[in-house]
Amino acid sequence: MVLFRYLTLLCVFFGLAATGPTPAKPARVTRKATLTERDDADPPSTICGDIIDYVNNGTTVFYASDAYECLISVPFNQAVALRFLEYYNTTILFQSTLAYLRAPPEGYQQPAIDVLQELDVIKRNITDNVYPNEYAFEVALQSVVYRVHDAHVELNSGILAAFAFASPVDLMTASKDGKEIPKVYFKDDILALQEGDVDISPVVSINGIDVDDFLTDLAALQSVGMLEPHADWNELMSNPARDIQYELSILGGGLTFYPGDELNFTFANGTTYETWWLAIYSEPYFTGPLRTGGDFYNYFVLGLLPASYDEVPLPDAFNYSQYTSEINLDDSTESQLLPYTISHAYPKKPDVVQQGISDQSTGFVTGYFLNDTKTGVLSIPTFNQIEWDVGNFSLAVANFISRAKDAKLEKIIIDLQQNAGGMVEPAFVTFGQFFPEQEPFAGSRRRSHELANSIGKAYNEYWKRLPFGDEKIYYEASEWVVLPRLNADTGRNFTSWAEYYGPRNFHDDDFSLTERYDLANEVWDAANFDGWVPTKYTEGSDSTRPWDPKNIVLLTDGACSSTCSLFTEMMVQAGVRTVVVGGRPASGPMQATAGTRGASPYLSLGLDNDFNTARNWSTDAAAALPEVRDPGVFINYATFNLRDQIRKDDDTGTPLQFKYLPADCRLYFTLDNVFNMSALWRDVGHATWTDSSLCVAGSTTANSTSPPDGSKSRAVTPDLGLHNSRNSLDMPDPLTDGETEVTRPNKLKFCDPESGSSTCPPHVGCEPVRVKCDGKPKRVHICVMPCTNSRGCLDPLDQSCKLFAPTESSMSTSGISKGRPVRGLSNDVRKGICVPKSGSDAICKDAKAAS
Structure with missing residues (x-):
């Protein structure tokens, strides 16, 4: 499962996008007079209020410098920050990979980080008055979150959630012929090249810095949840597989930290293009009449509505x-919206389409038959499905297999570009349709520590006492109820929490035993897979595999994450090969699944409920767990990875997250295929089954050689703006001195x-x-x-x-x-x-x- 696409970026299309409307210019905020006088000589800045006025009139895009001026005007409160840091420190103890992050094994491609030590540094900085404003504190904390490089670890709260920064220019990386080192181009220029005989020139520098160095540092700082710099780089670039999901690249609308004001490009032919960084206002709720940075703090940090909220009519923009x-x-009457309608990079007419595919559904599965090469392409850009889309997903895969066999197609490409995960059930069903005779391992484990032990013991003892019925089925889906799950060592259900808990020691930390899903148990399936049951695992199957694994290849761009990594792991263990495309402009291997390989994301809010529930059920838990678990601030969401994927018979116990797993072949995007899926798929087929010399130098032998030295990865830290004037906020504790009105339920x-x-x-x-x-x-x-x-x-x-x-x-x-x-x-x-x-x-x- 994956979170809402890190959490899904603003969908706007740039420049010469195939179906996009005319570009609109951002608002340059015009300052207004201060509405309320204060006794001090310098009245508070109203830049935040001026922006909100524009927002209430329908404006969503601003110059980045205006948004930054607002952010650094928001005051800082030490007591609130310390309370939240205590809450977050307890939460992150449940993160499964802390020991491996602190001292990564060979092959890990990102810098090491001691998360608990870094949080302690932030705590000292708070008490030492290091942070001049709320922005500096939140940037310091968010930087730690990003350096975990795990898409299951997210923190969306505070003033950083108000804006996302963006370049007004989309970029793509492409090689001229697939052999030459790729260069960076404007997406608009590549589109123009494909539409006619024009000369285009690559970007050689940005803001006076070599383009490779500038974008590598930007990616290391702002790309979210990737396991290596190649995948970080791809997240900056425009990609049609992202476009059809109504998402933007990190560069095009997902930058968290202020990137600066001016954005100037220099091209190889000596020409330049000068523009500015932009900011997208991201809050979907009506805030009421905010004026100052203090108002911004009350709303975005504390979750408080302004006193005059009900006196202001609702603007049309929020109606x-x-x-x-x-x-x-389950409405199937929505108009069909094919990938080609959104991005002309896709073929105009798919041969197979998931029922209900539209811009208002999560149906994205399509199939294409390249009859001239006897190759079928199954495009699965996401496993995230809503309601009846789950069944339609499986039907689309079955339809693809059936029709491809009827068409006598001999080779299959499963395109997983930009697949950030989703529901687990469709992954198991899809694997089962390609390999009906196999039972996937899909093992996982969690970190063992006393807080987890108290929760798990209370949940399993309570569940075991329940008679069979709705409540027992309800809690069977809980992550903490392990008795219905299988002990990977014995193949039988766990008999107690103590049996599961262990602990077993790996890498100087304690972990549970490895668990497996009991897919043959219909009750467990229905509880955990939202009412859907993968019948292949409950009823068995006498069908044969439609293709041998040597005739199937998985195509990724490194973004494959969460459920996608689970699916890829199952397919690879069955003998399927992988091809990865893109990455930094450098030769060598690249990993096929470089998003998170974690097995289970978990919400801090869910953990709050677990603490309360366990305390109510067990006197032992009540004595061991904190009585009050209160963040002290309003959190949109905070997540962590509860369980790691673990391979079968791996005596080292190393999570998949920390194994170097290169693709069997890496390809560069080319000027011909970067915005032409048919050409890309043909290149993948040729490299896999005809001519391996098309693979990037050094990428085909990666599984038999030592991995690249990950210690050379850049550790980039954001500018905290410590030079800005101090803006602290002394106030009564809002959580004890008055009634708190939360602005939006989560x-x-x-x-x-x-x-x-x-x-x-x-x-x-x-x-x-x-x-x-x-x-x-x-x-x-x-x-x-x-x-x-x-x-x-x-x-x-x-x-x-x-x-x-x-x-x-x-x-x-x-x-x-x-x-x-x-x-x-x-x-x-x-x-x-x-x-x-x-x-x-x-x-x-x-x-x-x-x-």
Whole structure:
């Protein structure tokens, strides 16, 4: 499973995008007079309030320097920061890889980090008054999170969640012929080259720095959750497989730290292009009338609404009710939206299409038959599926296999580019359709420590006492109930938490025994796979594999993460080869799965509930666990990796996260195939089955040679802006001196339609939605929490942002004052509402209680 795409970046298309609208220029904020006078000589800056005024009028894109000026005006409170750091320190103890991060084994391609020691440094810096403002503190903390290089480890909170920085120019890396070292180009130039006979020139420097050095450092600092610099680099670049999922590259809308003001490109032919970094406002909720940096702190850090919130009419920009009617997750009437419609890099007409594929579903599976080479291509850019899309996903894969066999196709390419994971069940089903005779291992384990021991013991003792029924099935899906899971050593269910807990010592840390999913248990499957049962594992299969593994190849761009890494591992263990494309402009190998290889992401909010539940169930847990677990701030979401993937019969116990797993062949993108999927797939086929010399030098022997020296990877730290003027905030403790009104709930909330929106937060409606419970659609009412494809939902593991049809952007062009043209973000800014990802037993139980 994966979080909402790190958490899914704002969908806007740039320049000459095939179907994008005319680019709009960002707003240059015009300063307004201070609204309230203070006794001190220097009134507080109102730049944050000026930005909010523009936002309320529909503007979402600003110059980065304006957003930065707002961020550094937000004051800092030591007591609040220390409370949150204590909360986060306890949370991160459950991260499975702490010991390996501190002292990585040979082959790990990122710098080492002692996470607990770094958090202690931040704590000392707080007490030593190092941080002049809230921005400096949050950047220091977020930098530690990013240096874990695990896409399951995310922190979305505070003022850094308000903006994402972006380049107004999309970049691509391509080689002229597949042999020459690639160069960096404007995406628009590559599109122009493919459309006609024009000369284009690569970028040689950015802001006076060699382009490779500039982008390598930028990627090391701001790319999220990748295991090696090659994958970091690819995350900066534009990619059609990302475009069709309505996402942006890190460079194009996912930069967290302020990158600067000016952005100047120099080309090999001596010409230059001068522009500016931009900022995208990411908050989907109406904030009310914020004015100062202190107001920004109250809203984004503490989760407090301004006192005059209810006195201000809701701006049209936040009137989500104009889009909502009944939302049917199993609705098959949505208009079909094929990949080619979004990105002309894809063939115009797929041979196989997942039912319900549209811009409002999670259906993305398509199949293409390259009949001239007797090759079939199965495109799976995500395993993230909502409700009935899960079944449609499996049907699409089965349809592809059946039709490809009928067409007598001999070779299969499974394209996993930009696949960041999703639900686990479709991965098992897909593997089972290609290798029905095999049972996947899929082993995993967690870190053993006293807090985990107290929770696990309480959960399993309680679950064991329950009679069979709804409550027992409900808790069977809990990560802490291990009795229904299999002991990898014995092949039988664990008999107790103590048996599972161990501990076993590896790499100077303690871990549990390795667990496996009991896929043959229908009750366990239904509880853990949101009501879906992979029948191949429960009923068996007498079918034969449709192709030998030597005739299947997996194509990735290194971004393969979470569930995608699980699927890849199962396929590789079955004998399938891998090809990876892209990476830094340098020869040598590259890993096929360089996103997280963790087995299970987990929310801090879920951990909060686990603490409370265990304390209520067990006197031992009540004595061992903290009585109050309070972050002291409003957290959109904080996640960590609870379980590692572990290979069968690996005596070293090394998590897959820390193994060097190079692809069997690496290819460069070329000017011909970087925006032409048919050409790319043919190149992959030729390199795999015809001519291995097409592979990048040094990449085909990587599995038999020593891995690259990961200690040479750059450790880049962000500028904390410590030179900025100090802006501290002394105030009463808001969590004890007054009632805290949280601005936005971070869990699914059912509501009473008879009471209308009165049971929901302000400006949030109560709307009907369908979920699948007991295999049947059920109509319930939820508070329709807004979301955008800049940030997704506040509970990314259980909710998904169902997008409305695109609307015309209302990005303002007023206030532009730079004095020279600027390329602006074009706009397909998408809004939506958060809906349940699936009809899991947990959701259905809550729905029954609400009905």
